[in-house]
Amino acid sequence: MAKKSLSEQISSLYTPKTDYDIEDHDLDVSKDNGIFQHHDGGSENESEDEDTGLRNEHYVESSKSKLRQQNEGVNLGEKYVGNVTSRSKLYDDEDDKQPTEASSGEELDAESAEEEEDEESEDVADDDEDDQESDRSSSSDAENDEDENISHKRELLKQLMSKERSHIVNRLSQSATNDALKGYSIQQQNKTFEKIIDVRLKFQKSVTSSNMLPINTSTYSETKSEDSDELVTKAKKQLYSLLDHLFTLRNELDESTSVKTPKKRSFAKYSEVTSAADAQLNSRRNQILTKWSAKVANSSGRNAMNANKFKTINQSFEQQVNNNLSDMDRLIKRTKLNRRNVTPIGYTTKEEDDHENGNKNKSIDEDDDDIPEDTSVRKKTQGLENDYIFDDEDFYRVLLNDLVDKKVQTSDPTSGITISLRAAQKSNKLKNNVDTKASKGRKLRYHVQEPIANFETSRGSWRWNDDQIDEFFASLLGQKVNMNEIDDEQEEEQENDDNDIIPEDNGIQLFG
Numbered sequence: 001m002a003k004k005s006l007s008e009q010i011s012s013l014y015t016p017k018t019d020y021d022i023e024d025h026d027l028d029v030s031k032d033n034g035i036f037q038h039h040d041g042g043s044e045n046e047s048e049d050e051d052t053g054l055r056n057e058h059y060v061e062s063s064k065s066k067l068r069q070q071n072e073g074v075n076l077g078e079k080y081v082g083n084v085t086s087r088s089k090l091y092d093d094e095d096d097k098q099p100t101e102a103s104s105g106e107e108l109d110a111e112s113a114e115e116e117e118d119e120e121s122e123d124v125a126d127d128d129e130d131d132q133e134s135d136r137s138s139s140s141d142a143e144n145d146e147d148e149n150i151s152h153k154r155e156l157l158k159q160l161m162s163k164e165r166s167h168i169v170n171r172l173s174q175s176a177t178n179d180a181l182k183g184y185s186i187q188q189q190n191k192t193f194e195k196i197i198d199v200r201l202k203f204q205k206s207v208t209s210s211n212m213l214p215i216n217t218s219t220y221s222e223t224k225s226e227d228s229d230e231l232v233t234k235a236k237k238q239l240y241s242l243l244d245h246l247f248t249l250r251n252e253l254d255e256s257t258s259v260k261t262p263k264k265r266s267f268a269k270y271s272e273v274t275s276a277a278d279a280q281l282n283s284r285r286n287q288i289l290t291k292w293s294a295k296v297a298n299s300s301g302r303n304a305m306n307a308n309k310f311k312t313i314n315q316s317f318e319q320q321v322n323n324n325l326s327d328m329d330r331l332i333k334r335t336k337l338n339r340r341n342v343t344p345i346g347y348t349t350k351e352e353d354d355h356e357n358g359n360k361n362k363s364i365d366e367d368d369d370d371i372p373e374d375t376s377v378r379k380k381t382q383g384l385e386n387d388y389i390f391d392d393e394d395f396y397r398v399l400l401n402d403l404v405d406k407k408v409q410t411s412d413p414t415s416g417i418t419i420s421l422r423a424a425q426k427s428n429k430l431k432n433n434v435d436t437k438a439s440k441g442r443k444l445r446y447h448v449q450e451p452i453a454n455f456e457t458s459r460g461s462w463r464w465n466d467d468q469i470d471e472f473f474a475s476l477l478g479q480k481v482n483m484n485e486i487d488d489e490q491e492e493e494q495e496n497d498d499n500d501i502i503p504e505d506n507g508i509q510l511f512g
Contacts, residue, residue: 197403204396209344211389219346240265250277256284289317336385339393347388
């Protein structure tokens with residue numbers, strides 16, 4: 001071997017050595033180098049065996065694992081047994097699908113080869129045709145089975161989707177129906193409540209008028225007229241019929257309660273029936289208040305707020321009602337306040353008696369011209385307690401305000417009270433009474449002063465005249481000045497008289 005020159009040695013250092021990877025055979029990396037490529041006339045099977053031998057030459061032999069040894073003789077059944085086939089048949093379908101492009105020279109060689117091997121090719125073709133037909137029949141059967149399975153699965157999926165869709169639609173329709181029923185029931189409850197409040201508001205006039213009735217039978221006998229007894233009898237019959245209608249209405253509104261009208265129409269019997277009906281209503285009311293109080297508390301998350309659990313607003317509705325009704329004496333006292341200044345027939349107070357007795361001794365003040373006749377004096381009975389009246393004006397105003405506010409918020413045109421929000425806002429604003437013609441001096445502006453009663457004007461009788469003032473200041477300096485210009489003889493006589501008479505009062509009177 002000839003010795004390498006210096007340039008060859010240097011180039012050998014820079015050129016890397018070729019490294020052949022056995023696993024690159026599948027990627028055709030070593031195709032150009034001719035590794036594992038056999039072009040001789042040997043059989044394909046021998047070449048494949050040699051290739052696999054060379055490819056697996058670096059493998060290390062290892063024993064079977066414990067899992068393979070345990071499951072070596074296990075029979076899984078016919079379901080898991082495969083069919084034995086050759087590699088050529090396995091890749092026949094793929095080779096058929098791939099397009100092949102042959103050159104003109106190869107076609108000529110193929111034709112000559114086919115002519116030379118007629119007999120052999122016929123036998124092999126017959127066998128191949130039989131195998132292909134069997135494979136095609138089996139593949140067609142498998143494809144048909146797969147198509148049937150897919151169609152069956154699609155049908156099942158469609159059925160499940162249709163059932164789920166129908167279930168969702170039914171559920172939505174049921175929820176919508178329930179919501180519609182709830183809304184309708186709430187509307188009916190609101191209408192019934194508004195009708196009851198309307199009846200209560202209309203009944204307020206009769207309650208106010210009843211406070212003017214006589215306080216006892218003696219007063220009634222003294223003040224009654226010829227038709228009074230007949231009118232009282234008619235009023236009693238109408239009131240009893242009204243109570244019967246109320247009992248019937250309560251039975252219709254609440255089927256759980258049974259209120260029977262008394263056979264004997266008397267105040268005591270009606271009181272007993274009313275108290276029994278109220279007891280049933282209280283139990284029913286407490287249950288409803290407790291139920292809705294719990295629902296409202298759960299929806300608002302009020303139970304989680306332990307810091308404010310002692311506040312009144314966080315208590316249940318039943319507890320709040322009981323707390324308001326606990327002080328019954330105060331509530332009864334509020335119903336006896338004379339807010340409208342109503343005086344029952346035959347009722348007099350001590351203040352009025354004293355006032356009448358005092359008026360007899362004050363006849364002079366009545367004829368006083370300084371006091372105007374239209375002077376409005378507030379009566380002493382206004383705002384005081386009166387045991388003979390029933391006045392729930394505060395409760396009546398609360399009901400009226402709630403009804404008006406509700407009508408304003410809803411603004412329902414079919415409701416009885418047609419009040420719009422804009423009209424209510426305008427009514428709340430007070431308009432200033434401005435005279436447009438009183439500007440630029442076209443009209444004299446003035447204010448009428450109210451008449452003054454019992455006002456004493458000033459009197460000028462206490463004033464001193466000039467002589468008295470001069471005499472006073474002259475006496476402060478120890479001098480005596482004669483302001484009247486009297487003669488000397490008269491002055492001497494007057495001095496002698498003054499010395500003889502001792503004055504009774506030597507005090508000094510300033511300005512009068």
